Amino acid sequence: xxxxxxxxxxxxxxxxxxxxxxxxxxxxxxxxxxxxxxxxxxxxxxxxxxxxxxxxxxxxxxxxxxxxxxxxxxxxxxxxxxxxxxxxxxxxxxxxxxxxxxxxxxxxxxxxxxxxxxxxxxxxxxxxxxxxxxxxxxxxxxxxxxxxxxxxxxxxxxxxxxxxxxxxxxxxxxxxxxxxxxxxxxxxxxxxxxxxxxxxxxxxxxxxxxxxxxxxxxxxxxxxxxxxxxxxxxxxxxxxxxxxxxxxxxxxxxxxxxxxxxxxxxxxxxxxxxxxxxxxxxxxxxxxxxxxxxxxxxxxxxxxxxxxxxxxxxxxxxxxxxxxxxxxxxxxxxxxxxxxxxxxxxxxxxxxxxxxxxxxxxxxxxxxxxxxxxxxxxxxxxxxxxxxxxxxxxxxxxxxxxxxxxxxxxxxxxxxxxxxxxxxxxxxxxxxxxxxxxxxxxxxxxxxxxxxxxxxxxxxxxxxxxxxxxxxxxxxxxxxxxxxxxxxxxxxxxxxxxxxxxxxxxxxxxxxxxxxxxxxxxxxxxxxxxxxxxxxxxxxxxxxxxxxxxxxxxxxxxxxxxxxxxxxxxxxxxxxxxxxxxxxxxxxxxxxxxxxxxxxxxxxxxxxxxxxxxxxxxxxxxxxxxxxxxxxxxxxxxxxxxxxxxxxxxxxxxxxxxxxxxxxxxxxxxxxxxxxxxxxxxxxxxxxxxxxxxxxxxxxxxxxxxxxxxxxxxxxxxxxxxxxxxxxxxxxxxxxxxxxxxxxxxxxxxxxxxxxxxxxxxxxxxxxxxxxxxxxxxxxxxxxxxxxxxxxxxxxxxxxxxxxxxxxxxxxxxxxxxxxxxxxxxxxxxxxxxxxxxxxxxxxxxxxxxxxxxxxxxxxxxxxxxxxxxxxxxxxxxxxxxxxxxxxxxxxxxxxxxxxxxxxxxxxxxxxxxxxxxxxxxxxxxxxxxxxxxxxxxxxxxxxxxxxxxxxxxxxxxxxxxxxxxxxxxxxxxxxxxxx
Numbered sequence: 001x002x003x004x005x006x007x008x009x010x011x012x013x014x015x016x017x018x019x020x021x022x023x024x025x026x027x028x029x030x031x032x033x034x035x036x037x038x039x040x041x042x043x044x045x046x047x048x049x050x051x052x053x054x055x056x057x058x059x060x061x062x063x064x065x066x067x068x069x070x071x072x073x074x075x076x077x078x079x080x081x082x083x084x085x086x087x088x089x090x091x092x093x094x095x096x097x098x099x100x101x102x103x104x105x106x107x108x109x110x111x112x113x114x115x116x117x118x119x120x121x122x123x124x125x126x127x128x129x130x131x132x133x134x135x136x137x138x139x140x141x142x143x144x145x146x147x148x149x150x151x152x153x154x155x156x157x158x159x160x161x162x163x164x165x166x167x168x169x170x171x172x173x174x175x176x177x178x179x180x181x182x183x184x185x186x187x188x189x190x191x192x193x194x195x196x197x198x199x200x201x202x203x204x205x206x207x208x209x210x211x212x213x214x215x216x217x218x219x220x221x222x223x224x225x226x227x228x229x230x231x232x233x234x235x236x237x238x239x240x241x242x243x244x245x246x247x248x249x250x251x252x253x254x255x256x257x258x259x260x261x262x263x264x265x266x267x268x269x270x271x272x273x274x275x276x277x278x279x280x281x282x283x284x285x286x287x288x289x290x291x292x293x294x295x296x297x298x299x300x301x302x303x304x305x306x307x308x309x310x311x312x313x314x315x316x317x318x319x320x321x322x323x324x325x326x327x328x329x330x331x332x333x334x335x336x337x338x339x340x341x342x343x344x345x346x347x348x349x350x351x352x353x354x355x356x357x358x359x360x361x362x363x364x365x366x367x368x369x370x371x372x373x374x375x376x377x378x379x380x381x382x383x384x385x386x387x388x389x390x391x392x393x394x395x396x397x398x399x400x401x402x403x404x405x406x407x408x409x410x411x412x413x414x415x416x417x418x419x420x421x422x423x424x425x426x427x428x429x430x431x432x433x434x435x436x437x438x439x440x441x442x443x444x445x446x447x448x449x450x451x452x453x454x455x456x457x458x459x460x461x462x463x464x465x466x467x468x469x470x471x472x473x474x475x476x477x478x479x480x481x482x483x484x485x486x487x488x489x490x491x492x493x494x495x496x497x498x499x500x501x502x503x504x505x506x507x508x509x510x511x512x513x514x515x516x517x518x519x520x521x522x523x524x525x526x527x528x529x530x531x532x533x534x535x536x537x538x539x540x541x542x543x544x545x546x547x548x549x550x551x552x553x554x555x556x557x558x559x560x561x562x563x564x565x566x567x568x569x570x571x572x573x574x575x576x577x578x579x580x581x582x583x584x585x586x587x588x589x590x591x592x593x594x595x596x597x598x599x600x601x602x603x604x605x606x607x608x609x610x611x612x613x614x615x616x617x618x619x620x621x622x623x624x625x626x627x628x629x630x631x632x633x634x635x636x637x638x639x640x641x642x643x644x645x646x647x648x649x650x651x652x653x654x655x656x657x658x659x660x661x662x663x664x665x666x667x668x669x670x671x672x673x674x675x676x677x678x679x680x681x682x683x684x685x686x687x688x689x690x691x692x693x694x695x696x697x698x699x700x701x702x703x704x705x706x707x708x709x710x711x712x713x714x715x716x717x718x719x720x721x722x723x724x725x726x727x728x729x730x731x732x733x734x735x736x737x738x739x740x741x742x743x744x745x746x747x748x749x750x751x752x753x754x755x756x757x758x759x760x761x762x763x764x765x766x767x768x769x770x771x772x773x774x775x776x777x778x779x780x781x782x783x784x785x786x787x788x789x790x791x792x793x794x795x796x797x798x799x800x801x802x803x804x805x806x807x808x809x810x811x812x813x814x815x816x817x818x819x820x821x822x823x824x825x826x827x828x829x830x831x832x833x834x835x836x837x838x839x840x841x842x843x844x845x846x847x848x849x850x851x852x853x854x855x856x857x858x859x860x861x862x863x864x865x866x867x868x869x870x871x872x873x874x875x876x877x878x879x880x881x882x883x884x885x886x887x888x889x890x891x892x893x894x895x896x897x898x899x900x901x902x903x904x905x906x907x908x909x910x911x912x913x914x915x916x917x918x919x920x921x922x923x924x925x926x927x928x929x930x931x932x933x934x935x936x937x938x939x940x941x942x943x944x945x946x947x948x949x950x951x952x953x954x955x956x957x958x959x960x961x962x963x964x965x966x967x968x969x970x971x972x973x974x975x976x977x978x979x980x
Contacts, residue, residue: 005113005121006042008049010060015053019046045118045292052289054625055200058160061109061124062293065149066092067190068168069132073208073250077168078127080252080271082110082297083260083761088305092129103131103145103315105152107308112296123293126308128152128162133186140316142189143332147325148313150193156309161197163290164204164278165190169231171207171247177230179237185336187238192328192335196239198374200285203243204277205231210247211255211265220265229360232367237349240342242364242371244277259759260300272764295765343380344370344411351407365404372396377676381411386660388416390455391683394466394533416684419449419457420536420591427589427688428462428536431582432695434721437487437504439690440582444701446547456591456686458536461546465535467590472622473509473528473691483512492694493584498722507691508596508655525599527618531658531679533592533686537694548704555581556705563712565719574716581698583717588694593658593682595669597627600651621645626675658687746894778827778917780836780848781895783908788819798897798908799830809903810876810912812861817878820903823944826915826967827898834896837866840887841875847911850896854914854932856905858882863914863921863932876912902944904937916940 009015022043049059057063066074079089090108110125131145153159167190169176169183176183190196196203213223228245235243248270249255255262261269275298282291297303314321321329348370357363372395378384389408393400400408409415420426431440448460458464477483483506484499506512509528555577560570597618621627629646649670656664660681668674697717703710758764781799786808801807801822809820839855840846849855849866857864857873859882864873874882899906900915907913916936921928930938943966 007122008120041118048289056161057163058157061126062290063126063162064164065128065162066166072168072170076250083300088303103313104310105130105148106310109306109308110297111304114296125293125297143329144313144316146189147328148311152311161195165202167205168208171210172212183234184238188335192332198240201241203241205243205245207247209250211249217265236367240345242367246273246277260761299761347411351410362403366407376680384413386681387413388455388684389413393454417455417457427586430586432584432586434583435502442580443549444552446549462536462538467532467535469532471530476511490692501722523601525601527597530594530689531592532590533682535590537588553705556702559709561708563715584695586693587696590689591686596655598653599648626672627669658682659685778850778896778898781897808907809905820901822899822901824900824964826900827963830895833894836891838889838891839885841883842886847909852918854916856912878907878910
């Protein structure tokens with residue numbers, strides 16, 4: 001039986017409860033621990049839902065708003081996009097040629113499951129059909145029709161914005177250019193609904209019935225390219241977003257087919273092009289929950305389609321409009337007349353005309369820069385006073401060309417340079433006194449400055465990397481020991497020391513005795529927000545470019561060569577040295593800005609049973625990037641009252657660091673635009689942050705001056721810290737994590753390449769790792785085995801083996817290791833990200849197998865699929881015997897293989913495993929007649945006979961991905977029995 005699927009939470013209350021039940025605390029949701037949770041499907045789903053809420057998207061369901069006139073092809077576009085069958089298909093309302101009849105905003109809901117990716121059921125996607133523009137009863141009826149759209153989102157989507165707005169335009173429509181065109185007017189009216197998101201763009205334009213522009217490739221390409229440019233420019237001008245434009249042909253019967261897609265005259269695969277554009281928009285905006293639901297709806301498979309909510313527009317001729325509706329009518333009329341042009345879009349349009357930019361690449365760059373500024377919350381030219389043109393490279397993900405810098409300068413953006421070394425809060429390459437958690441002022445390194453392309457001058461021995469992330473901290477500890485240990489973890493130092501020697505108080509965001517006490521009286525709660533712009537890290541200490549100050553070198557010369565804990569004079573010299581130069585040196589730190597909110601909770605003691613409700617409200621308040629005083633959440637139990645954000649705000653004090661000083665005031669955190677502008681000011685006025693840092697023992701630098709004193713310094717450090725410390729293990733773990741991320745990045749690049757070539761929906765949406773359990777079972781490519789070559793036993797990784805190698809196996813009858821010949825590679829894949837089960841043994845060793853690969857379990861050597869192995873099961877290990885499985889975890893890594901040997905088994909990482917996969921015992925009346933391992937030997941026997949006359953020996957593993965021809969034969973003929 002498969003796992004029982006569970007629907008996602010539909011409300012904030014359900015989301016908060018499930019997060020709490022799964023141990024996903026407020027800190028987990030806001031801190032950079034997401035990489036650790038990405039392997040837990042349900043946890044990752046919850047994090048995506050949380051992010052959707054922060055972006056102003058609904059957590060109940062994803063939503064696509066469809067905008068377009070009657071006859072534009074909304075029904076055929078949607079049915080084609082989501083592969084809806086005839087029974088599932090949706091028919092949107094139509095309008096007669098003579099009179100507008102569609103005056104209802106209607107939702108249709110597609111419901112799907114996600115059994116593999118997130119093990120969730122009941123994912124909902126709402127498709128919202130809208131009344132067309134240019135109602136035959138005039139502007140007032142148009143306003144009523146558009147008001148029904150806004151009312152729908154206010155009433156049924158709780159004011160959330162759509163995940164996508166699909167603007168459908170007939171490709172042959174000639175009324176799309178100019179500020180008085182039908183398209184321009186409809187876009188202005190659409191903008192009045194405030195459903196277009198300029199911070200997290202959600203717009204995709206679709207040109208329907210596109211082959212009417214020409215069936216010959218050359219003519220079609222020329223016409224559709226020009227039409228796309230016009231639509232893109234018009235949307236940019238009137239909606240102020242940089243939106244992709246795709247072409248579709250709604251009559252697909254005459255188009256050439258390519259797999260599950262059809263081919264447009266210019267060679268584009270449809271409807272894959274529309275999927276890719278929607279995916280691009282949602283991924284770029286960070287809407288991963290919307291993307292997940294969109295993915296599952298796009299894939300072929302059973303879907304439940306039903307009609308959802310609907311809002312009937314009022315008849316302007318016979319119905320009396322409310323005060324709100326009349327106000328909207330006035331606003332709508334102003335928007336229809338043109339309204340006030342967006343200043344940034346106006347500047348971009350003038351610059352393009354003045355510079356006579358014709359190349360689409362140059363125009364796209366200017367529009368993309370405006371998009372980045374919009375995402376940063378820049379509304380007018382005055383907001384640009386806090387930004388530098390070079391510093392924009394920290395925020396804008398694409399390269400900025402000379403034209404781009406010229407455009408920024410034309411709007412008054414200045415070239416300024418921030419000097420890290422001149423900052424009084426500079427921490428990189430400084431000594432660190434870990435006992436009192438502080439930077440020491442003495443200069444260890446001779447300071448030389450180096451400019452960067454980001455307008456930030458840094459120490460020459462450091463490197464800068466853009467970060468661009470927001471972190472919030474609100475940790476709670478019931479003992480000071482736990483607080484100190486966690487603080488040391490944030491400094492990336494592994495210490496097994498006497499915490500009583502440490503004398504520092506809780507930093508911002510670290511709260512002592514705040515979560516365990518039920519009495520909120522006389523307590524302060526610290527909530528801390530960091531805006532992280534860049535990361536500085538030191539280079540190689542052994543580099544010739546490293547120059548130590550003479551003061552530091554002289555201080556090292558005065559240190560004793562031997563540390564004697566009993567010698568008070570020696571201890572005193574080292575103590576004085578550490579006081580002046582620190583116990584460690586900072587090798588990595590973050591630049592940006594911060595704000596701390598300290599809440600005096602004593603006034604709440606009579607109203608609230610505990611302070612968890614206060615913490616919950618703080619998290620909820622900052623969800624949108626500023627302190628929303630209207631936010632609140634329920635208390636920790638049914639008897640607790642709700643604490644409002646306004647009450648918290650009124651009882652708090654604020655402390656700022658970094659950014660323009662004019663924003664260092666309490667009211668800034670309650671104003672979204674002021675908070676955005678403060679963030680932007682960090683481009684030109686950042687500061688160094690000290691919550692998360694990397695440290696290196698000062699003994700490493702002492703070694704550079706005098707190697708003979710390094711050991712004494714290290715021993716003295718251990719004595720002063722009260723125990724053993726280890727940064728090497730931490731550094732190795734970080735290096736391993738960096739390597740994992742590098743491999744994931746390579747795998748993602750390969751995924752994108754494969755997606756470009758994909759001609760099926762399943763391959764197109766393969767944005768998560770493959771579960772090869774459905775196609776067979778294999779072993780991780782980097783696993784090792786023992787091999788006999790030239791009479792000597794050597795250890796090789798499986799990927800280094802060749803057919804004919806003699807590898808270590810096991811005779812389960814004689815219970816002795818044997819050498820056996822490798823006869824073929826049943827299946828290999830070097831490029832696909834794949835889910836493995838990591839079976840770890842009690843001695844720390846382990847093996848990584850895909851779900852359906854067989855492994856010998858127990859003293860009778862029975863075979864089980866890896867997915868059926870349980871903790872406590874016994875696996876056989878060479879030279880040790882049987883060991884218990886202590887831990888089973890899922891990992892996603894790249895590269896697997898399925899080696900077949902003459903014995904049918906192989907020792908991998910010293911652990912006995914089968915060569916076969918996806919086989920079950922053949923049973924009669926509940927008794928095993930033929931074991932799965934024997935079945936594998938039987939189906940492999942013909943190939944073993946063939947091997948005696950073949951010349952396959954010496955063949956290395958085939959590159960990329962490969963099935964052996966014999967396995968392909970087995971998969972075809974005996975599919976019910978075997979599948980490698």
